[in-house]
Amino acid sequence: MIIRRYLVWATTATASQRAAAADVLVRAYHQSPLTDADRVDIDRALIGLASDESPMVRNALAVAFAKAGAAPAQVLDALLAREDEAAVALIARGAGVNAAQLVDCVALGDDATRAAIAAREGVSAPVAAALAEIASVDVLLVLLANRTALISPSAFLRMLDRHGHSVALQSAMLNRRDLPPFMRQALVSFLCQRLADFTVDRGWLTPARAGGLQVEAADMATMALVAEASEDALGRLVEHLIASGELTVGLLLRSLLCADPRLLTVSLAALTGLPRRDVEVTLKTADRAAFAAVYRQAGLPGGLLAAFRAALDAVDALPPEAAGRKDGRLSLAMVRRVITACEEMSPAEAGPLLALLERFVEEAEAFQDDRLSRPAPAASPDTTPVPAVARQALAA
Incomplete structure (x- = not known):
């Protein structure tokens, strides 16, 4: 009965009065015990407010629902159809807006609407995909943040x-913890270039x-x-490295x-087609x-087989605590062990490889110095060309 009186009163009330009534109706909708008849009447009243010609009224209704809880589907549809300030307010904070409605708003809305969607708590994957497809850089920066x-x-x-091409977008993507490793590597490689x-x-x-420095920096980042990386992520990263020509010896x-x-395990499996577990056992x-047989089947340079054998022997000789460290840092002792093994190679084969290994020694020593004293002194630039072996890409 009270709501029916409101419906009569609303026909003569001012816009400011109807806006003030919106909050009362929304609280009644969510908090008051209502009969079936009352529920029908309040739905009519709310739909009327959602279709009100006054932006003030629609905005008051959207803000009230954003604070109180989900709105009826018809009320949501009426508010979102306007694509105005009220719709943006509801999109930004409304709990009852579902993914399908948000995707429609992405497709039909402007930058303000899309930015409000991108900033919502718990944006779903389909909504994020819709934004990625058509949103501007500024909106995508909101999503990435x-x-x-x-x-x-x-x-x-x-x-x-x-x-x-956007440096801001690249930086924002790199700051995402859920960015896949293969994409992170692609971005880092691009920035190094x-x-x-x-x-x-x-x-x-x-x-x-x-x-040479670009390759070294990209390899360190990789x-x-x-x-x-998890095992699945590592497989996708290797696929990317092969496709981009960045999987080098x-x-x-x-x-x-x-x-x-x-x-090496995942790469040999990808290059030979052998099961990953079989390659792991072989190593x-x-x-x-x-x-050696798997190495040759993968198409790796025969002249470097001795270096890989020495490196595998060094891995096998590591104590358990060192073998499981996985920090992406070169081991100075292991590098020196491989250098010793290379002394038995012919000068033609050993020359480029020894040059690369000496660079590895410098890097490993610099890391040790850095751990002892930060900041470490900057290395003086030199003009030594990077060895060809460090840049030889592998073909699948």
Whole structure:
């Protein structure tokens, strides 16, 4: 009866009076015991407010529902259809807006609407995918800053495809803990390339030296990702490295010298088509003849087989606590052991490899110095070209 009186009163009430009544009706809808007849009447009243010609009234209703709880479906539809301030307020805070409605709002709304959606608590994967498909960089930055948003790998890829030139977007993606390792590696590699180009353009480094430092920096970053990657993520990372031409013999050797043979295991499995478990057993077998066969089947350079054998022997000789460290850092002792093994190689084969290993020694020593005293002194630039072995990409 009271709600019916409201319906009569609303026909002559001012917009400010109807806006004030919106909060009362919403609280009654959620908190008051209502008969079936009352429920029908209050639904009529709320739909009337949602369709009100006054933006003040619609906004008051949206804010009231955003604070109190879910709104009836018809009321939601009426508010969202306007795509105005009231709709944005409801989209930003309303608990009753479902994923399908949000996807429709992404498709039909403007940047303000999309930004409100991107900032919502717990943005679902379908909604994030819709934003990745059509939203502007500014809106995507809001989404990436939303730590509660569920963003799928395909949505990350779509953002990168559409706005990969944006430095702000790259940085925001790298700050996401759920960014897949293969995408993180791609972004880091891209940034290393840009930095190398910058140093060459400024005349600070020669192209050869800048290129060498770029590869080394990217490889160091890749090993840091490998150290944290799950088995599934590592497989996807290897697929990316093969496709991008960044899976090099230098990187594979580095992985062993970081006491983490997982990258070599997964890479050999991908390159040969052998089961990963079989490759893992081969690497752990003391007889290196089986490893040599897999190594050659993968198409790795025959002249470097001795170095890989020495590195595997060094891994096998590690104490348990060192073998399980997986921190992506080179082991100085292991690098020196491989250098000793290379002394038996011919000068033609050993030359480029020894140059690479000496760089590994410098890196490992610098890390040790850094642990003892921070900050470590900056290395003086030199113009030594990076060895070809460090840049030789593998074909699948």
